[in-house]
Structures are given as structure tokens and as C-alpha cells.
Amino acid sequence: xxxxxxxxxxxxxxxxxxxxxxxxxxxxxxxxxxxxxxxxxxxxxxxxxxxxxxxxxxxxxxxxxxxxxxxxxx
Numbered sequence: 364x365x366x367x368x369x370x371x372x373x374x375x376x377x378x379x380x381x382x383x384x385x386x387x388x389x390x391x392x393x394x395x396x397x398x399x400x401x402x403x404x405x406x407x408x409x410x411x412x413x414x415x416x417x418x419x420x421x422x423x424x425x426x427x428x429x430x431x432x433x434x435x436x437x
Contacts (some may be wrong), residue, residue: 367422374404386425 370388375381407428412421 367418387422 368388369385370390372384372386372389373381374384412424416424
């Protein structure tokens with residue numbers, strides 16, 4: 364069975380509202396001690412995606428989004 368590594372990030376706002384974000388692993392057990400403090404956080408616009416999107420399709424959508432963000436920062 365093929366697998367994909369994912370990591371959940373949970374943010375809690377002052378009013379107690381929680382959000383869970385899914386993405387590629389950013390911090391692994393090996394990197395925790397290597398200065399992996401968060402320097403910046405930003406949020407994309409809210410996007411409507413098809414309800415029955417597969418995980419593979421979602422990850423491809425995220426990859427494309429990250430590539431376009433990186434290109435616009437350069």
C-alpha cells in the first residue's frame with residue numbers, strides 16, 4: 364500500500380475557535396531540537412473545493428498552490 368506523509372497543525376484563537384490544517388510534514392521528530400520555531404504564519408483565501416475530492420487530488424491542489432505562492436514571492 365502506498366502512503367503519503369501528512370501532518371496536522373491545530374491553531375486555537377483567543378475566542379477558543381480551533382482550526383485544523385493538513386499538509387506535508389514540516390517538523391519531524393528528528394528536527395524538533397534543531398531550532399524549528401515558527402517564524403511566520405499566513406493564511407490563503409478560502410477556496411471552494413469539490414466535496415468528493417480524493418486525498419491525492421487535494422495534495423496535488425496544495426502542491427500547485429505552494430508552487431504559485433513561491434513563484435510570486437521571488
